[in-house]
Amino acid sequence: MTTAVATATPRRLLPHLSRKAAGNAWHKRTLYLFLLPFAALTAIFGLWPIGQSIYLSFTESYTALSPQPVFVGLENFREILSNPDFLDSLWRTLLFTFVSVVLNVLVALVLAVMLSQPILERGRTLFKLAIFLPVITPDVAGFIVWKWMFNQDFGVVNAVLHGLGLPAFPGVTEPVSAFATLTIVELWHHVGLYTLIFLTNLQLLDRDLDEAARIDGATRWQRFRYVTLPQLRPAIIINSVYALIEFLKTFTVIVVITRGGPNFSTNFVSYFAYTKFGNAQYGEAMAMATVLFAAVAVLAAALVWAMSRGDYR
Amino acid sequence: MSGPARKKPSAASRLAIQVVAYAAAIAISIFFVYPFYWMIVNSFRTQEAVLSRPLALLPEQFDFAAYETIANIGGVSLTTYLTNSLLITAVATALGVSIMAMGAYALYRSPKLPLFGTVRNTFLVAIMYPNMLLVIPLYFVVYYLGLLQSQAGNYVGIVLSISIVPLVFILFLQFFRNIPSELLDAAVMDGATEWQIFRRIVLPLAKPVVLTACLIAVLLNWKQWFQILVISTSPDTYTLPVALLSLNTEYGVNFQATMALATLTCVPVIIVFILTQRRVMSGFLAGAVKG
Structure with a gap:
């Protein structure tokens, strides 16, 4: 009886298996067809420009587009790294990124904690909507409006300051205030997404832990510091990494509002590379792009490593 | 130790907290939305009107000149x-x-x-x-x-x-x-x-x-x-x-x-x-x- 079953089963399964095997090959072919358009677009509009960019960074600018580009090895990199203007630009980019990442993550955390309070239950949707609106509206338009709001003649910013009896804000006319202007406008544009991420994570928190700490007599601040904050760690890491990548690449706001000025104070690397490109200095422009990409990759990796290492309990 | 139940905040102080919280949330929302509002209102106001009253919340009168100007750009x-x-x-x-x-x-x-x-x-x-x-x-x-x-x-x-x-x-x-x-x-x-x-x-x-x-x-x-x-x-x-x-x-x-x-x-x-x-x-x- 048992032997009969043992021999019968494989025979019964065989046609099924072979059909499945045939199906597998066909199945794979279909899946390759499914992936092909995506792979092609990623290769053509993702990989190719990156390759092109790295390749051009090793060539002499004026030969970059000729049929036989002249390779100069690391000459372009040596050139930009010994150029004080580039080092200055790199330093300013890093400073802006650092300030913006810290500010955005902090502000987003405060906003999220505030909006998650039960007393703000009614109207929470509206507040979320308001904070998120700048994230999805065309950045060019939002930045142009801000440019005019900071304008010395038309602007509301100085009208309000004047009304409050405060000194005027020089906006984009002076280096330090131009830097501050970009920080504010970029915060306005990006912080909504980070806030939303924190808010969602806050709503997923373990209420029992908080309740237990409360019964044990922990103060409001202690509960936030030792119960809520550790639970938010993944969200803090995600937001910091997103913000880091975002702010290192800061570009559109400079094109619209400051054009790198005044006196090159907001000439961040991406904009600097763009102006080099405009002057047909392709080799140097692409070397700058490559340096910035390396910075993005290294800093993002370092941040993830540093933040997921220490256990701050 | 069976300490006394934590004092519930009084109704008045609860209300005060709520008012402050809503005021803050509304102020923050205005910061994010106001630029769009300012943009729309001022698209209907003449340059002179904006220069004299940049903070106006409503146009004095609707001026459509700008929309005619942009009917053709460059x-x-x-x-x-x-x-x-x-x-x-x-x-x-x-x-x-x-x-x-x-x-x-x-x-x-x-x-x-x-x-x-x-x-x-x-x-x-x-x-x-x-x-x-x-x-x-x-x-x-x-x-x-x-x-x-x-x-x-x-x-x-x-x-x-x-x-x-x-x-x-x-x-x-x-x-x-x-x-x-x-x-x-x-x-x-x-x-x-x-x-x-x-x-x-x-x-x-x-x-x-x-x-x-x-x-x-x-x-x-x-x-x-x-x-x-x-x-x-x-x-x-x-x-x-x-x-x-x-x-x-x-x-x-x-x-x-x-x-x-x-x-x-x-x-x-x-x-x-x-x-x-x-x-x-x-x-x-x-x-x-x-x-």
């Missing part, structure tokens, strides 16, 4: 920019969402097939690369592809270069990960082909996520500007944001016209977002948090 009619925006957004969304849905599905279905991992990693590196610096070499790519020679080529280059939206692709990856594979394996047992499974099982399940993906792709494609500026060989293929940028930099300083064009660029997005905010925000979260 020798191109406003309707051309508007049509371009609508057309490019619609085609890039339809094409991109289809391509990304199928691509993400294939990666989910058989992540271990040869080259599949490479495609995934290439994509991840490409989205890490500073976008703005990718656009400059993109010019050469589009040139080599022969898409700079004609207006039709420009359109093709623009649509293809913006159609992959990383956030949307990650949204699809996320969604497919939650489909129980037993469901698909059962269909395979029943002899369904991969296309049938995708068409009859996966797509019906994916309807909500496809809708979210389309919405997000529309919103993000509408705001694209750099690729379009770089690929366009003439203003004839500019969209509204690109026209706005050229108004900002090239054609002199016209405050009111700038506000009018900014209003036309933003208002459609604001309306769509308000109508679909729940879906859009949850889509952003799904794409952003778990990616």
